[in-house]
Amino acid sequence: MSKSLSVNNLLGINDLNVNDLNLIFKTANYFKEIINRPIKKVPTLRDITIANLFFENSTRTKLSFELAEKRLSAEILNFSSSGSSVKKGESLLDTIKNILVMKVDIMVIRHSSPGVPQFIANNVDASVVNAGDGSHEHPTQALLDAYSIKEKLGNINNKKIAIIGDIIHSRVAISNIFLLKKLGAKVMVCGPKTLIPKHISDLDIIVENNIKKALEWADVANVLRIQLERQEVKYFPSLREYSLYFGINNKLLKSINKDLIIMHPGPINRGIEISSDVADSSRSIILNQVENGVAIRMAILYLLSLNIK
Numbered sequence: 226m227s228k229s230l231s232v233n234n235l236l237g238i239n240d241l242n243v244n245d246l247n248l249i250f251k252t253a254n255y256f257k258e259i260i261n262r263p264i265k266k267v268p269t270l271r272d273i274t275i276a277n278l279f280f281e282n283s284t285r286t287k288l289s290f291e292l293a294e295k296r297l298s299a300e301i302l303n304f305s306s307s308g309s310s311v312k313k314g315e316s317l318l319d320t321i322k323n324i325l326v327m328k329v330d331i332m333v334i335r336h337s338s339p340g341v342p343q344f345i346a347n348n349v350d351a352s353v354v355n356a357g358d359g360s361h362e363h364p365t366q367a368l369l370d371a372y373s374i375k376e377k378l379g380n381i382n383n384k385k386i387a388i389i390g391d392i393i394h395s396r397v398a399i400s401n402i403f404l405l406k407k408l409g410a411k412v413m414v415c416g417p418k419t420l421i422p423k424h425i426s427d428l429d430i431i432v433e434n435n436i437k438k439a440l441e442w443a444d445v446a447n448v449l450r451i452q453l454e455r456q457e458v459k460y461f462p463s464l465r466e467y468s469l470y471f472g473i474n475n476k477l478l479k480s481i482n483k484d485l486i487i488m489h490p491g492p493i494n495r496g497i498e499i500s501s502d503v504a505d506s507s508r509s510i511i512l513n514q515v516e517n518g519v520a521i522r523m524a525i526l527y528l529l530s531l532n533i534k
């Protein structure tokens with residue numbers, strides 16, 4: 226196995242090869258062991274400066290990148306567009322270039338517009354990590370999701386993963402599909418037809434519109450949030466109806482009567498796509514996903530730092 230990544234940026238899952246994925250998981254194992262020790266901090270990135278640039282809201286991704294950077298002893302700049310000169314009309318590129326001249330080595334970017342991390346990577350001499358760009362990709366989420374499945378089931382090859390809900394607006398769904406396919410999983414998407422992109426079966430995945438059939442098929446159900454903020458038209462009549470036909474609750478799971486792992490990238494709309502009795506149950510690994518996000522992001526930042534000249 227090569228000891229370095231084949232890329233200098235992490236913009237999307239398809240930029241990574243299987244060797245990169247195995248290296249990220251192996252490095253995350255190492256950091257996970259470290260952050261469970263009484264002394265959780267290592268000096269690995271002491272000479273590296275990282276800017277966290279969040280132009281869109283975040284809790285999990287923002288905090289786990291920041292914690293990963295602190296655990297690695299990096300210098301950190303935290304930027305969020307609210308309260309910044311973006312509000313005075315400063316352009317994206319001017320904002321980024323002004324931050325870059327402060328000698329930043331790695332930029333972690335979340336933005337509501339697809340392609341912004343790629344645009345920044347094309348225009349600056351720093352390593353760029355996509356922390357979620359519109360409905361395009363969320364590669365670090367997919368990596369922590371796959372790592373969490375691997376941790377629970379031992380491996381991913383031939384495992385059946387159903388991604389359920391608002392697929393059409395979901396960067397998590399797309400990054401998960403790309404990653405799980407690379408690792409040999411069987412992937413299904415399930416939801417109302419209006420929330421599933423028309424040509425998604427071209428990605429060699431199964432499309433199912435019946436939630437019970439999807440759950441009967443799956444080893445793992447990754448339940449997605451209904452993204453009301455990205456819906457300019459009505460994709461289903463009401464949240465109540467969505468919950469009735471596609472919501473995952475204990476009654477539905479009992480009717481299937483099988484071991485099924487439940488995931489959700491967060492934030493959860495409790496009582497809509499998933500009920501509290503399922504989200505908080507012993508079959509849920511939702512908080513393990515969040516915990517693993519720190520080790521995965523430590524691994525990515527460390528491995529990208531090795532490629533900085």
Ligand code: CP
Nearest residue numbers: 283284285286490491
């Ligand atoms: N899963 C995820 O990206 O959550 P945040 O929006 O809180 O970062």
